[in-house]
Amino acid sequence: MTDEATPVLLEKDGHVAEIILNRPERMNAITPELITGMEAALERACADAQVRAVVLRGEGRAFCAGLDKSNFARMAQPGAGLGDLTVRDRGDANLFQHAAMMWRRAPIPVIAAMHGVALGGGLQIALGADMRVAAPDLRVSVMEMKWGIVPDMGGMALMRRLARGDVIRRLTYTAEMIDAAKALEFGLVTEIADDPLARARQLAATVAAQSPAAIRAAKRLLNLVEEDREAEILMAESRIQMEIIGGPEQLECVRAGLEGRPPRFD
Structure with missing residues (x-):
């Protein structure tokens, strides 16, 4: 049983914590409150010496449908209505980038179902997340181009390690929807399972059975190997996004998206 008044829930089973995106009526769409809820839940899980792995999942029909559409009208205003995205208020990231980067930077492994x-x-x-288990019917999209913007929540820093450059360009330029099989082929998910939550829990339990010190050390080492230019990429995401938001073409993308029609740029 979930409490829909709480955007993020934290549950614990032995050495595994489960963090649940809990806006099922909105397909767990992202709001600042959802992000700070995730942050608080992850901090609590990592502060618990008994927790050795985290499962991240969404309640209801979806993992997460992206930014809540109620934010797009504000995004189209000068300054985006979201403040200065280049302000670093979460280390080398802003709040929205932190929504993705917090899982990578957590000291313990995170498995997304x-x-x-x-x-x-x-x-x-x-x-x-460290690993991503997908349901066979999962659909994913680098959807930002639909709204006349670019991925700016750490996506460029994260995707570059998972997919080829031409694949990233295809997904970014087209905003096409792909299925789980194609996402696996492209490297965006780790595996496909009929019951992704059960498989994620199984993986988390296996991780939790290992030496806690060795698992934490392995994650630190793996992150260190991959961190080259990460801070520069996060700042570039924010600078480029600020150049686009509020321009006439982005305004047209937002209007078209909200009205359910193709955008017109002539």
Whole structure:
């Protein structure tokens, strides 16, 4: 039983914590409150000496449908209505980038169980996990181009380690929807399972049975190997996004998206 008034829930079973995106009526769409809820839940899990692994999942029909559409009208205003995205208030990241990067930077492994859809920012959140288990019917999209913007929640820093450059360009330029099989082929998910939550829990239990010190050390080492230019990429995401948001073409993308029609750029 979930409490829909709480956007993120934390549950614990032995040495495994489960962090649940809990806006099922909105397909777990991203709001600042959801991000700070994830942050608080992850901090609590990592502060618990008994927790050795985390399962991240979404309640209801989807893992995460991306940024809540109620934010897009504000995004189209000068300054995006979201403040200065280049301000670093979470280390080398802003709040929205932190939504994805927090999982990568957690001291313990995080396994995402993905079903329904993982769109835009929702996909970027999943990319921050150490592993991603997908349902066969999962659909994912680097959807930002639909709204006239670029991925700016750590997606560029994370995708570059998982997919070839031409694949990233294809997904970014087209905003096409792909299925779980194609996501696996492209490297965006780790494996496909009929019951992704059961498989994620199984993986988490296996991780939790290992030496806690060795697992934490392995994650630190793996992150260190992959961190080259990460801070530069995060800042570039924010700078480029600020150049686009609020321009006439981005305004048209937002209007078209909200009205359910193709955008017109002539």
